[in-house]
Structure formats: C-alpha cells, structure tokens
Amino acid sequence: MNRREFARLLAIGGAAPFLAPGTAWPRPADLPPTPSSPDEKFWMSVRDQFVMPKELTMLNAANLCPSSGPVLETMYRMTKDMDQDPSFDNRAKLGDGRENTRKLLAQFLRVTPEEIVITRNTSESNNLVSNGVDLKAGDEVIITADNHPCNNTAWKQKAKRYGFTVKEIPTPNPHPGAEHYIDAFTRAITPNTKVIGFTHLTSTVGDVFPAKEICRLARERGILTLVDGAQSFGLFDVDLSDIQPDFYSGSAHKWPCGPKENGVLFINKNAQSKIWATIYSAYPGGVGISKTFEGFGQRDEPAMIAFGEALTFQTKIGRAVIEKRSRDLTTALIEGLKRVDGVKIWTSLEASRRAAVLSFQPGSLDVRKLSAALYQKEKIGCATRGGQDRAGLRFSPHFYNTMADVDRTVAAVKKYMATGV
Numbered sequence: 001m002n003r004r005e006f007a008r009l010l011a012i013g014g015a016a017p018f019l020a021p022g023t024a025w026p027r028p029a030d031l032p033p034t035p036s037s038p039d040e041k042f043w044m045s046v047r048d049q050f051v052m053p054k055e056l057t058m059l060n061a062a063n064l065c066p067s068s069g070p071v072l073e074t075m076y077r078m079t080k081d082m083d084q085d086p087s088f089d090n091r092a093k094l095g096d097g098r099e100n101t102r103k104l105l106a107q108f109l110r111v112t113p114e115e116i117v118i119t120r121n122t123s124e125s126n127n128l129v130s131n132g133v134d135l136k137a138g139d140e141v142i143i144t145a146d147n148h149p150c151n152n153t154a155w156k157q158k159a160k161r162y163g164f165t166v167k168e169i170p171t172p173n174p175h176p177g178a179e180h181y182i183d184a185f186t187r188a189i190t191p192n193t194k195v196i197g198f199t200h201l202t203s204t205v206g207d208v209f210p211a212k213e214i215c216r217l218a219r220e221r222g223i224l225t226l227v228d229g230a231q232s233f234g235l236f237d238v239d240l241s242d243i244q245p246d247f248y249s250g251s252a253h254k255w256p257c258g259p260k261e262n263g264v265l266f267i268n269k270n271a272q273s274k275i276w277a278t279i280y281s282a283y284p285g286g287v288g289i290s291k292t293f294e295g296f297g298q299r300d301e302p303a304m305i306a307f308g309e310a311l312t313f314q315t316k317i318g319r320a321v322i323e324k325r326s327r328d329l330t331t332a333l334i335e336g337l338k339r340v341d342g343v344k345i346w347t348s349l350e351a352s353r354r355a356a357v358l359s360f361q362p363g364s365l366d367v368r369k370l371s372a373a374l375y376q377k378e379k380i381g382c383a384t385r386g387g388q389d390r391a392g393l394r395f396s397p398h399f400y401n402t403m404a405d406v407d408r409t410v411a412a413v414k415k416y417m418a419t420g421v
C-alpha cells in the first residue's frame with residue numbers, strides 16, 4: 001500500500017457503520033472550522049467529538065484525557081485491519097503509519113522527525129534519558145523538588161548505582177516567579193553539573209517553569225537539559241525549536257487526548273551523540289535517532305497511528321486556541337473558587353505562572369470524601385492530593401470542558417463547603 005492509499009485507509013469510515021452492535025458510539029457531527037473568536041457554541045461542538053456522556057464533567061486532564069471519536073475510530077479501524085490480515089504484507093503499511101506519526105510529532109513540536117522517538121509514555125522517556133547519559137562519580141544532576149518520580153526517583157536511584165550526585169532545588173509555594181528559578185539554577189550549577197531535569201508545568205500545583213531560559217543557561221555551560229513535558233505536551237503550543245532542550249518527554253494519553261501507552265521523547269540532534277539506547281531489539285524507527293534508539297520490538301502500531309490522529313485533531317482546532325481555552329477555563333475556576341469561603345488556592349494567582357492545573361485546599365473538608373461526593377453525586381471527576389504537602393483537590397480542565405462545567409463545579413464545591421461531606 002502506498003502513502004496515498006494509506007492516507008485513504010485512515011480517512012475512510014465515512015457514514016458506514018463498522019462497529020459491532022453494542023460497541024458502537026454515535027458518530028459526532030463534523031467538527032466545524034474554528035471561528036476567529038471561538039464561543040461556547042463552538043466549544044460545545046468540540047465536546048460533542050468525545051464519547052463521554054454529556055452529564056460527566058472531567059477535570060482531570062493532568063492525569064488522563066479521553067480520546068476523541070476520530071482517534072478511537074482510527075485505532076479501531078487500524079486494529080481491525082491488522083487483525084483481519086496479520087501478514088507481513090498487510091502490516092507493511094503500519095510501518096508507514098508509524099513514520100507518519102513521527103512526522104506529525106515533529107511538526108507538532110516544531111523539530112525534525114530525525115529527533116523523535118515514539119515511546120510508551122513520559123515515564124519511559126525520562127528513564128531512557130537517565131539510563132542513557134554517561135554519568136560517573138563526581139558528576140552532578142540538578143532536579144527540582146516538584147518533578148514526578150519518573151524523573152526524581154529515577155535520578156536518585158541511578159545515582160546510587162553509578163555514583164553521581166543529585167541536587168534538588170526547592171519549589172516554594174506560591175510560585176516565586178521565573179526569575180527566582182533562573183537564579184536558583186544559576187547558583188546551583190557547578191563545574192561538575194552535567195544534567196538539569198525539570199518540569200515544564202508541574203502536576204502538583206501547576207507551576208510553569210521558564211523552560212527556554214533554564215535551557216539557555218544550561219546550554220551556555222555545556223549542561224544537558226531534560227524537560228518533562230507530561231503536562232505541557234498537548235496543552236501548550238510547544239515550540240521546541242525555541243526552547244531548545246536536549247530532551248523533552250510527553251505522554252499521548254494526557255493533554256494530546258491520544259491513545260494510552262504512547263509517548264514521545266525528543267532528542268535534540270546536538271545531544272544524540274551523548275546518549276546510549278537502553279533497549280536493543282528488532283523493528284526500530286525509520287529515520288534519525290529512532291533507527292538506533294527505537295528498536296523496542298513489536299509495537300501497537302494502530303495505537304501509534306491513532307496518536308498521529310490525536311495530533312491532527314488538535315492541530316485542526318488550533319493549538320494556540322486550545323491553550324488559551326484551557327487557561328481561560330482555569331482562570332474562571334480560580335475566580336469562582338476565590339469567592340468560596342475557606343478555600344485556599346495553592347496554584348499561582350498570577351496568570352503567567354500557571355496554566356491549566358489548579359490545586360486547592362477545601363478548608364477542613366476530607367478531600368477523599370469531597371472527591372467521592374463530586375464524582376458520585378455531581379458527576380465531576382478530579383484528582384486528590386493527599387499527605388501534608390499542599391493537600392487538596394486538583395482540577396485540570398481542557399478544551400473539551402465548557403464554562404457550564406466551571407459553573408457547576410464551583411457551585412458544587414461551594415455547596416459542600418457550606419454543608420460538609
């Protein structure tokens with residue numbers, strides 16, 4: 001099958017029902033073109049592209065996003081095609097599809113396909129970096145306290161094995177501003193620093209880090225940078241040609257609304273000679289670093305192709321528009337929660353320091369009980385943060401949410417704050 005035929009296979013589906021009775025979902029109306037000033041009506045039509053029941057408000061994008069109908073259909077269609085004829089001959093086109101996704105990822109992140117590795121998720125991407133760079137006793141890695149365990153635990157465990165040291169920069173609350181972090185990194189760097197690993201947008205309280213500036217100061221000193229993009233990939237209109245990290249990681253199933261167990265690792269062409277592959281097996285990627293780095297054995301290529309469809313879906317709507325929408329929804333949630341007595345917002349009240357991850361403490365309410373009440377009684381899904389450190393609830397809205405979701409969520413929190421749970 002040539003590229004054009006492959007593109008046609010991706011596009012078919014049309015009005016023909018292809019799902020077994022009982023497993024089908026209603027096919028949404030076509031997505032309308034994005035207006036120059038998108039209104040609620042437009043965002044409702046975006047919401048209609050998702051198979052979540054109308055009454056469900058999901059505010060948990062930082063953890064896992066739903067895939068849109070077009071993504072599910074692509075995955076189903078490609079899987080069915082493969083299982084109808086699993087011969088090498090029929091599956092050859094799946095390799096083309098995977099390379100197509102690599103190109104889409106490169107366009108999405110504004111880099112080259114030769115710098116893209118398709119992984120399973122951010123955890124794997126980050127660990128491929130901490131496994132792959134040569135570090136020894138005397139070398140130093142700088143991390144930030146709010147990094148995810150797949151970054152921080154990974155570096156600390158590997159430090160035990162290889163003898164390098166790890167220095168952790170604290171993440172005070174509220175967000176102390178970009179300058180604070182540029183200064184903190186500048187002061188923490190020594191002649192022994194080899195790698196800096198930080199998070200573009202934290203999953204804890206949604207702090208935005210000055211990625212471009214930190215990467216620049218590291219680059220000027222010959223230090224490698226790992227930017228964990230789990231919370232920025234698919235939310236921000238990320239431009240890696242501008243940020244210029246050495247490594248950037250992300251997951252398909254979060255903000256890009258792609259399939260599960262797909263992810264990305266960007267490896268800057270300047271850093272490719274400084275990293276070893278962790279896994280050597282068959283079926284590597286077709287171009288650049290993926291030829292040596294992505295030999296992970298048999299993959300779920302239909303899911304990888306659906307990953308590409310998720311990127312196309314967001315690109316069609318408009319990446320900058322999606323980022324703005326998610327930020328606007330968050331601002332509206334913050335404004336609403338600010339008016340609820342007893343709520344303490346952990347996330348920065350300065351718009352430039354936050355994006356679409358919002359954490360707050362609902363007074364003295366038990367957060368697990370509140371979260372259960374929100375889901376079971378109000379059909380609002382969110383995440384809890386337990387423990388002593390900025391405990392509370394986390395709301396992370398995305399472009400499938402509406403301002404009506406915001407209103408009813410604020411009203412529900414207000415109600416439980418008044419009545420208890």
Ligand SMILES: Cc1ncc(COP(=O)(O)O)c(C=O)c1O
Nearest residue numbers: 121122123148199203228230251
């Ligand atoms: C900042 C950050 N990094 C990495 C991860 C891990 O992502 P995954 O489970 O997709 O590997 C998460 C998950 O929430 C995250 O928030």
